[in-house]
Amino acid sequence: QFKAKLVTITSQVFSHMDKSNGRKVLREKACQKQKQKFSSSAVYPGCGYVEVMDALVEQVMEPQNVQPQSVNIEAFVWGYNGEDKLQGMSEMLQKMGITVNTYLPAADLQTIQKAPRAALNIVRRKKWALAMEQRFGTPFLHVADMQEWHGIEGISDLYRQIGKMLGCEDAVERVLQAEYERVAARYYELRAEFAKHKFCLIAHGIAYLPDALRVYQQDYGLPITKICIIMNPSYQAETGLDDAMMQRFKDRIELAKAEYGCEAEILLEPSAEALREAAQSCDFVICNGHPRYASLDVPVLYNLFDRSVWNYQGFVDIMEEVWQMLQRPQRTGSSLLLSKLAYDPVFYPMREADKDSKASRELYSRVWRQRK
Known part of the structure; x- marks a missing residue:
């Protein structure tokens, strides 16, 4: 009736990280080198969200002429107050002369179709980004653990890496220096108080x-x-x-x-x-x-x-x-x-005295981590 294009999404059935990938992530984390940004080789589904992104890459996006110094930014899983975080990132990129092509998948159909115009994807989950790289040749920067890009040093690392991948390091450095000079005095005052x-x-x-x-x-x-x-x-x-x-x-x-x-x-x-x-x-x-x-x-x-x-x-x-x-x-x-009760230290909010419920919770935890 509406002549709409149908986008089919393949169900992954139980699409959380499975036991094998979870253990792979921890083993690779254990071997991580100092000052190395962590990005596991594990690739896994993501509760339906990643499956939707895969479908957009395969069924909606179309080949485009790449626009230099432009990026797509994944719009999900940026944590507390994520919208403001991305707004701050967009403002910094704009000062550096880098254009945000789109936020994926928070865009209209035509914009998603033209997502391959971007020269770089900035992503939190890389399964769909790997698919886009394979189909359209779009490289990506994987921000796996945000804490590794945290603080003044981590923020600098993020933009320097973006600048390196887009070939605009000088413009990035000029903006970083100007922004740092603007906040440096108060930054060191607060550290002295702490x-x-x-x-x-x-x-x-x-x-x-x-x-x-x-x-x-x-x-x-x-x-x-x-x-x-x-x-x-x-x-x-x-x-x-x-x-x-x-x-x-x-x-x-x-x-x-x-x-x-x-x-x-x-x-x-x-x-x-x-x-x-x-x-x-x-x-x-x-x-x-x-x-x-x-x-x-x-x-x-x-x-x-x-x-x-x-x-x-x-x-x-x-x-x-x-x-x-x-x-x-x-x-x-x-x-x-309620704060006076003796809660189990592991399976909060179970109470220590509630042995039956605690046993059920422990069984659930073991079964959950054995999933494949």
Whole structure:
């Protein structure tokens, strides 16, 4: 009736990352070199979204004359406040003389058809980008872990890599220098304020702990003096990591500490008392919102790890927010009765006393990680 073109999307049935790819990502992460941007060789579906992108590449896009210094930007999975992040990236690219051809798939039919005009794709999930590269020859920059492109240094790395791939390094450097000079004074003032405090970092794994140290110690300049690692007891069995791979992750943590000037004491699976002592030896705790930390009675910082932005001013604005948090400390304690319950440390919000529900949750977790 509407004479619309039908785009068929092939179902991938159960299209999350499977066990094999998940383990491949962790093994490659364990072998990652210092200062190397991580992009796993694993290629996997993505809950329907990647399948839609594949269909657009194969059935909608058409060959085009490539426009120099132009990019397509994947519009999804940029995390907290993603729209503003991409707006900041677009403004920076415009100053560098780089045109945004389209945001994929957030565009009309004609624009998607002309997506191959771009000289470069900036992507978060690379399965569809590989298909587009094969069909149209469009190269891509894979921003796999945003924390590796975090802070002043990470933002610089992103645009320098884009400039290198588009052949406009000089224009990129001029803009980066001008933007840096605009924020440098306040940036160093805030780092000096942060240096007056001590922070305890509570982590729930070791694979991405070096990234966390980069974000907090190097990028924000928050002195980490204690690191408490609390992991799922079944983590090693469920991820398929042998003792050698686990040791690689531990070695990477030590290398990261040395690189970022972090002299923190590491407590692996600390007792409740040791955790409390470590937290209370610091001015602030960096942790998630798990109710078990309510008893620590130490001011906390939340939601910093996913605050990647793509312009210098945006990053300094986040540092201003952190400074405000330090001026008005928020404690973990709560007057709610729910916060007084004993929650399971791994399977929150299960309660420790709820053995039947906990057993069901543990079974679900094991089955989920065995999927293929």
